[in-house]
Every structure is written in C-alpha cells, then in structure tokens.
Amino acid sequence: MGRLDGALGLLVEVPAAVLVLAEVIVLFAGVVARFVLHAPLVxxxxxxxxxxxxxxMFGAAVALRRGEHMRMTAVVSSAGPQGAALLEAVATGACLVFLAMVLYPAWDFASEEAAVTTPALGISNAWRAAALPVGLALMTLFAVLRLLKYATFRHSVQALVAVGAIAFAFWLCKPLFEDLGRLNLLVFFVGVVAGCVFAGIPIGFAFGLGTFGYIALATDAPLLVIVGRMDEGMSHLILLAVPLFVFLGLLIEMTGMARAMVAFLAGLLGHARGGLSYVLVGAMYLVSGISGSKAADMAAIAPALFPEMKQRGADDGELVALLAATGAQTETVPPSLVLITIGSVTGVSIAALFTGGLLPALVLGLFLCGVVWFRYRQEDLSHVKRVTWKEVGKLFAIAAPALALPFVIRAAVVEGVATATEVSTLGIAYAIVAGLLVYRQFDWKRLGPMLVATASLSGAILFIIGTATAMAWGLTQSGFSRSLAEMMGSLPGGAPMFLAVSIVAFVLLGSVLEGIPAIVLLGPLLFPIARQLGIHEVHYAIVVVLSMGLGLFAPPLGVGYYAACAIGRVNPDRGIRPIVGYMVALLLGTILVAAVPWLSIGFL
Incomplete structure (x- = not known):
C-alpha cells in the first residue's frame, strides 16, 4: 500500500511542480513582453x-495525500490515542464521502463547459474545466489510500459506518428541512460546518459538506451549482499570487537572503536589552513584505534567530509567544495573501490595500516593542559583545540586496510595471539572481521539493476558497445577506459600534478559521454595510485583517499559534502564559487603528 501511494504520489507531485514553474514562466514572459518589448501576449x-x-486541483490532491489540508485538531488531540485514531479515520471518511458526492456533478460541469470556446486561444473550455473532475477523482483515490494506509480495519469500518449513518439520517430528514426555511442556515452552515471543523475534518471539506447538504436537502438548486461556485472561487486570476508568493518565500530562505537580513538587524540591535526580540519584530515585518505567507515568514526567521536568543538565556515559551504575536502583527504587510483575497472577493483596490496595510502593522509592532521593553528592562548584557559600527556596515552591505526586495516589489506595483499577480514573478527572478550571483547559495536539489510544497500549500488554500465561495453563494441566495445587513445596519452607535462588533466577530472567527475562508464567506456581505455607514473600505479591511490575525495566533484555538510552536520546536504549553501580554498589546493596537482611520488611509 505504501509503494502504491508513493508511485501515485509521484505521478501527481511532478505535474504539480511543473505547473508552478509554468505559471512563473508564463507570467514573467507576459511582463517582459508588455513592459520591455511593448508587445503584450494577449x-x-x-x-x-x-x-x-x-x-x-493537483495541489489539493497533493495536500490530501500529505495530510496538509488546514484543520483544527484541538478536540482530536485531547481525545486520547484510540479516540484520536478514530477521529482521524472519521475525518478521512468524511472527505471521501464529500468527494464521492461531488464527483459526478463535476464531470457534468466539465461536459457542459465543452461547448464554450476560449476567446484568445480558441480552444474548448473543457480543457480548463476538466481539472475539477480529474482533481476530485485523484483526491478520492488518495482518501481511500490514506484510510487503508493509516487507519486500522476496525477504525476504518467504524468511521465509514458513522459517516454513512449520519448522511443517511440527514437524507431521511429532507422533508423536515424543506419546511424549516432559513433555520436551515443554522443547521447546515453552523451545526454541520462547526461539527465537522471540531471533529478535525479539514476546513475546505467541512465547508463543502455543509454546502452540499444545504443545497441537496433544503433547496431545489441543482448540485451542479456547487461545482460552478467552486470553479468561480478558485479561478480568480488575482489568486495566482498565492502559489507564486509562497514559492518566493521558500526561495528567500533557501538563498540565504532571510539570514542576511536577520544578521544585519542583530548586529544593529543585538547589544540592547531585548535587542534580539526587537530584531524578531523587525525581521518579521520585512520578510512579510516578501513572502505573503505567515508560515513561510516564521520558517525563515525562527531558525536564524532562536539559537542566538537561547544562548542569551531567552525562555522557549517567550520566544514562541513573540513569534506568534509578530505573525499576527504583520498580517497587513503587503503582499499579504489575506489582503489579496479581500481585493478579489470585494473589489477593493489591492494597490490601496497594500499601501494602507503598512502603517497599521508598524503601529502594532510598536505596541509589541513596548511589551518587549517592559519584560527585558532588567536583562543582564554583561556577557554580550557589542558589534562595531564597521562590522554593522559590512553586514548592511551584505544584506542590502535582500533588504531591497520588498521595496522592489512595491515599486513594481505602484509604477505599473506589473500587476499584483505578476509582481511575484519579478521577486522570484530577483531572488534567483541574488542567490546565484550575490549570496552564492542556491541548492538546485531543493528546487523540486520547494515546487511541490508550494503546490500543496496553494492547493489547500485554494480548495478552501472554492468551497467557501459555494458556501457564500448559499448564504447569499437564502437572503441571509439582506438580513445581516439590516441587523448590522440597525446597531445603535452607527459606525463605531459596527467596527467594535466586527472586531469581536473576526477575532472569534480567526480563532477557528483561517483568514482567507472567513473573508470569502463574510467579505461580500459586510463590506457593503461598512460603505453604507461611511467607513472607508480600506480602513475596514485593515481592521478586519488585524482582528482575524489576533484570533488566528491566540491560544488555545488559534491554529497559527501551533504553527509557530511547530516551527520553533517548542511545546505549546510553554508559550500560553507569555503570549497573553503580547495579545493584549495587539488588541490595544487594533482598537487604536480602528479609532484612527488616518493610520489606514492617510497615504492613499
């Protein structure tokens, strides 16, 4: 079984890696043809x-095979060995059931798209739409293999019987659901989705199961609409920035650019009390402006800084707490994937979001630095050797090409050289040249695994966006958006109350969901309300993203916190107490940003 899984995995991973590389080449060629040769490739x-x-779709299949789809495991982890093993089997069985139910509608959708001809290439649109049934079929195969490979026979049978029994019970209750009206939203989009999420079922599949159940049992809409909405959600070309920026983040770590930046900042501030903690805050700010992925940011910074900080006596829990806090702080630093997603689903200018996100992240960074100053004000630095200004100058000279990359990316967007999607290819080209010619550090053997890792993470993110788009369609068609608009718009206190409620709501959402699916679900519903109340859409976007980041990295539910612990190789229990002060500082900073719109829109 393991050999079969490995062989099939290779057959999927190689095309996935080639597709990432092909996208980089095609988009970079488009930039060169338009800006340099003045002959756009139509x-x-x-x-x-x-x-x-x-x-x-191939990336989602790779992620399912590797077990890398985003999920909440708090309940699973606390269930004990036998309970956790059963819940893992149930999660895989639930994924299998969803894939089996949606596979035929996907085939039907691709067949209908065969009649459509693409305008530029003049080929059948089935060449594109066929990715859905092919990808879902591959995911079905990997789900079966995963169940056979990792679960015992008893657990597999128990899981499939349990999932099948629940599905059959829901089908028997179809007449009841037809009479419930909008109460079905609570049943499927709250009850089913929340139950799936807490049971450890990947978030994308939890959304898919809730949406499939709602459309199949509570409406007369054809099941084809689920696949159509998934296709719409995953086909926004602006979302192509997701895999490209993830790949760029891996590149800067592999080429030594991240290490060079950290070394310069450590030389500049390492002699001060809490100096390396300030370096961590600043380094995360800089690297977030390059990769756009929080996991890539933390993975680039922690290995470079943590050993030196531990040598100075820093506590493991304090380190991972600050790492998680800086992850929340830099959620709005461009090119943030969440900001790109907001732009794609709400129509807000991505260039404006990139501009508006810089200063609020700096404000939150200052709040974190205040906590660092308070905690380290009595630190003993008698054993620390101060780096001379001459050595700092040398470190700056080495780090200069790496430090310039965030500004190169931003300038390319602002000056119109490339779009927010294409600009990542310029960053990739810059990182490759810097790695080869400046830092002389480019491991060609790591390129393949990096491309596969990029496809896997991107597929997991995009699958969530696809199923969340289908879920958002169901919410919208039910009239939920109108009811929500009326309720939120009628809150006493106008705009300030709306902002306060939004902060609380998105902190809670961020602790359970990733920022991207929460935005896809609620962005189209809440942004029009904010505009009606006179709140600038960029200001509202920044407040929402900061609030979600706070929830995402706050224990005990925030999945970002556990990602930081895994990257720092620190037991999660050690960081829970130290992170409280940082979370309070971030909350105060978020409230300040919400109260002072100029911080978000002053430079637009």
Whole structure:
C-alpha cells in the first residue's frame, strides 16, 4: 500500500511542480513582453487561468495525500490515542464521502463547459474545466489510500459506518428541512460546518459538506451549482499570487537572503536589552513584505534567530509567544495573501490595500516593542559583545540586496510595471539572481521539493476558497445577506459600534478559521454595510485583517499559534502564559487603528 501511494504520489507531485514553474514562466514572459518589448501576449492571462485551475486541483490532491489540508485538531488531540485514531479515520471518511458526492456533478460541469470556446486561444473550455473532475477523482483515490494506509480495519469500518449513518439520517430528514426555511442556515452552515471543523475534518471539506447538504436537502438548486461556485472561487486570476508568493518565500530562505537580513538587524540591535526580540519584530515585518505567507515568514526567521536568543538565556515559551504575536502583527504587510483575497472577493483596490496595510502593522509592532521593553528592562548584557559600527556596515552591505526586495516589489506595483499577480514573478527572478550571483547559495536539489510544497500549500488554500465561495453563494441566495445587513445596519452607535462588533466577530472567527475562508464567506456581505455607514473600505479591511490575525495566533484555538510552536520546536504549553501580554498589546493596537482611520488611509 505504501509503494502504491508513493508511485501515485509521484505521478501527481511532478505535474504539480511543473505547473508552478509554468505559471512563473508564463507570467514573467507576459511582463517582459508588455513592459520591455511593448508587445503584450494577449493569450498569457488565458493560459495562466487554465493552468491555474489544474495547479489548484493537483495541489489539493497533493495536500490530501500529505495530510496538509488546514484543520483544527484541538478536540482530536485531547481525545486520547484510540479516540484520536478514530477521529482521524472519521475525518478521512468524511472527505471521501464529500468527494464521492461531488464527483459526478463535476464531470457534468466539465461536459457542459465543452461547448464554450476560449476567446484568445480558441480552444474548448473543457480543457480548463476538466481539472475539477480529474482533481476530485485523484483526491478520492488518495482518501481511500490514506484510510487503508493509516487507519486500522476496525477504525476504518467504524468511521465509514458513522459517516454513512449520519448522511443517511440527514437524507431521511429532507422533508423536515424543506419546511424549516432559513433555520436551515443554522443547521447546515453552523451545526454541520462547526461539527465537522471540531471533529478535525479539514476546513475546505467541512465547508463543502455543509454546502452540499444545504443545497441537496433544503433547496431545489441543482448540485451542479456547487461545482460552478467552486470553479468561480478558485479561478480568480488575482489568486495566482498565492502559489507564486509562497514559492518566493521558500526561495528567500533557501538563498540565504532571510539570514542576511536577520544578521544585519542583530548586529544593529543585538547589544540592547531585548535587542534580539526587537530584531524578531523587525525581521518579521520585512520578510512579510516578501513572502505573503505567515508560515513561510516564521520558517525563515525562527531558525536564524532562536539559537542566538537561547544562548542569551531567552525562555522557549517567550520566544514562541513573540513569534506568534509578530505573525499576527504583520498580517497587513503587503503582499499579504489575506489582503489579496479581500481585493478579489470585494473589489477593493489591492494597490490601496497594500499601501494602507503598512502603517497599521508598524503601529502594532510598536505596541509589541513596548511589551518587549517592559519584560527585558532588567536583562543582564554583561556577557554580550557589542558589534562595531564597521562590522554593522559590512553586514548592511551584505544584506542590502535582500533588504531591497520588498521595496522592489512595491515599486513594481505602484509604477505599473506589473500587476499584483505578476509582481511575484519579478521577486522570484530577483531572488534567483541574488542567490546565484550575490549570496552564492542556491541548492538546485531543493528546487523540486520547494515546487511541490508550494503546490500543496496553494492547493489547500485554494480548495478552501472554492468551497467557501459555494458556501457564500448559499448564504447569499437564502437572503441571509439582506438580513445581516439590516441587523448590522440597525446597531445603535452607527459606525463605531459596527467596527467594535466586527472586531469581536473576526477575532472569534480567526480563532477557528483561517483568514482567507472567513473573508470569502463574510467579505461580500459586510463590506457593503461598512460603505453604507461611511467607513472607508480600506480602513475596514485593515481592521478586519488585524482582528482575524489576533484570533488566528491566540491560544488555545488559534491554529497559527501551533504553527509557530511547530516551527520553533517548542511545546505549546510553554508559550500560553507569555503570549497573553503580547495579545493584549495587539488588541490595544487594533482598537487604536480602528479609532484612527488616518493610520489606514492617510497615504492613499
């Protein structure tokens, strides 16, 4: 079984890696042809869109095989060895049931798209739409293999019987659901989705199961609409920035650019009390402006800083607490994937979001530095050797090409050289040249695994966006958006109350969901309300993202916190107490940003 899984995995991982590389080449060629040769490639966006859907589905299949789909494991981890093993089997069985139910509608959808001809390439749109049934079939196969490989026969049978029994019970209750009206939203989009999430079922599949159940049992809409909405959610070309920026984040770590930046900042501030903690805050700010992925940011910084900080006597829990806090702090530093997602689902200018996110993240960074100053004000530095200004100058000279990359990316967008999607390819080209010619550190053997890792993470993210888009469609068609608008708009206190309620709501959402699916679900519903109340859409976006980041990295539920612990190789229990002060500082900073709109829109 292991050999079969490995062989099939290779057959999927190689095309997934090739698709990532192809997207980089096609988009970079488009930038060169338009800006340098003044001869735009009219087919580049269309080809990128076709390849992108295949990349999303193949990446989702790779993520399922590797067990890398985003999920909440707090309940699973506390269930004991036997209970956890059973819940793992139930999660895989639930994924299998969803895939089996949606596979035929996906095939039907691809068949209907065969009648559509693409405008630039002049080929059948089935070449693009076929990615959905093919990808879902591969995911079904990997779910079966995963169940056979990792679960015992008894657990597999128990899981499939339990999931099948629940599905059959829901089917028997179809007449009841037809009479419930909008109460079905609570049953499927709260009850089913929340139950699936807490049971450890990957978030994308939890959304899919809730949406499938709602459409199949409580409405007359054809099941084809689920696949159509998934296709719509995953096909926004702006989301192509997701895999490209993830790959860029891996590149800067591999080429030594991140290490060079950290070494310069450590030389500049390492002699001060809490100096390396300030370096951690600043380094996360800089690296977030490059990768756009919180996991990539933390993975680039922690290995470079933690050993030196531990040598100075820093506590493990304090280190991981600050790492998680800086992850929340830098959620709005461009090119944030959450900001890109907001732009794609709400129509807000991504360039404006990139500009508006810089100062609020700096404000939150200052609040974190205040906590660092208070905690380290009595630190003994008698054993620390101060780096001379001459050595600092040398470190700056080495780090200069790496420090310039965030500004190169931003300038390319602002000056119109490349779009927010294409600019990542310029960053990739810059990182490759810097790694080869400046830092002389480029491990070609790591390139393949990096491309596969990029496809896997991107597929997991895009699958969530696809199923969340289908879920958002169900919420919208039910009239929920109108009811929500009326309720939120009628809150006493106007805009301030709306902002306060939004902060609380998105902190809670962020602790359970990743920022991207929460935005896809609620962004189209809440942003029009904010505009009606006179709140600038960029200001509201920044407040929402900061609030979600606070929930995402706050224990005990925030999955970002556990990612920071895994990267820092620290037991999660050690960081819970130290992180409280940092979370309070971030909350105060978020309230300040919400109260002072100029911090978000002053430079637009």
């Amino acid at each position: 087919w580049s966006d269309e080809l990128s869109s076709i390849l992108f859907l295949w990349l999303a």
